[in-house]
Amino acid sequence: MIVYLNGAFLPAEKACLSPLDRGFLFGDGIYEVIPSYQGAFFLLDEHLERLRRSLREIRMPEPQPEKGWAAVLAELLERNPGGDRSVYLQLTRGSAPRDHAFPAAAAATEFAMVSPIAPLSVDLAERGFAAITLPDQRWGRCDIKSVALLPNVLARQHAVEQGAVEAILLRGGKLTEGAASNVFVVLGGAVVTPALGPEILPGITRRFLLDALRNEGWDCREEPVLESTLRSADEIWLTSSTKELLPVTVLDGRPVGTGRPGPMWGRALDVFQRARERSMATPATGAE
Ligand code: PDD
Numbered sequence: 001m002i003v004y005l006n007g008a009f010l011p012a013e014k015a016c017l018s019p020l021d022r023g024f025l026f027g028d029g030i031y032e033v034i035p036s037y038q039g040a041f042f043l044l045d046e047h048l049e050r051l052r053r054s055l056r057e058i059r060m061p062e063p064q065p066e067k068g069w070a071a072v073l074a075e076l077l078e079r080n081p082g083g084d085r086s087v088y089l090q091l092t093r094g095s096a097p098r099d100h101a102f103p104a105a106a107a108a109t110e111f112a113m114v115s116p117i118a119p120l121s122v123d124l125a126e127r128g129f130a131a132i133t134l135p136d137q138r139w140g141r142c143d144i145k146s147v148a149l150l151p152n153v154l155a156r157q158h159a160v161e162q163g164a165v166e167a168i169l170l171r172g173g174k175l176t177e178g179a180a181s182n183v184f185v186v187l188g189g190a191v192v193t194p195a196l197g198p199e200i201l202p203g204i205t206r207r208f209l210l211d212a213l214r215n216e217g218w219d220c221r222e223e224p225v226l227e228s229t230l231r232s233a234d235e236i237w238l239t240s241s242t243k244e245l246l247p248v249t250v251l252d253g254r255p256v257g258t259g260r261p262g263p264m265w266g267r268a269l270d271v272f273q274r275a276r277e278r279s280m281a282t283p284a285t286g287a288e
Contacts, residue, residue: 003111003114005109023109039077043204082116087114130162130164131165134169135169138151138169152179177201192229234264236248
């Protein structure tokens, strides 16, 4: 695997970082995960826009690679040929003697790598996925895509130990999001997902799905989802850049709706994938 580190492309085993890196010491950094299909990025501009927003929110100047991020990430993809892949891009406040306050002068650390996107197996698409609920124990700025993910790690591990793929988080009796996904519920004919705010990540897939469904006249609402609503939903879906749209068919050991992936999920996935193909057929602006 070839990775990108601070301006260079090199084999992963040759990439070295200082133990004084603030990403390592404090989790002082942010990241993006950007999907690509057949060698082309999907929603790259939107991901770079969110990257900039995260940097602004943590008061970190944007590192500006000479070629620009789009060219760096495209080159990384070319150097790791294969099927559908995601690019992970992490920026930290760099390496400096350990002190919580920002260092007076430190160059940001820029790191990127490529991972395969596993296709959804037919078997799993027919059965759907199990999820569990857990209290949301994260901080008050979950809208920042921070690399400090310990509560998310613990929540996902808890889910895996229960034979589930995701932990769905609840705060104050309301749904927030998954450990690494946004959550949608289907109620009657309506598709509902929590509104944006500091308690959830503004998911790129969430936004794209909402826009695609609304364009086709679906009733989509962004409003609070009570725990009781989640538990009585006809369908529950998860969205993320690496998973697109997954149906949750078992929640805390109980069936969701019929216990099979719902009809709305199948239709929504079709709308999503058609919109993705259209969007990828339109040349990207390359705007940075
Ligand atoms: N995670 N919420 C959280 C907490 C996430 O970590 C993610 C994605 C999402 C979905 O956002 P998007 O649609 O922009 O991928 C929501 C990535 C994939 C990860 O950490 O690997």
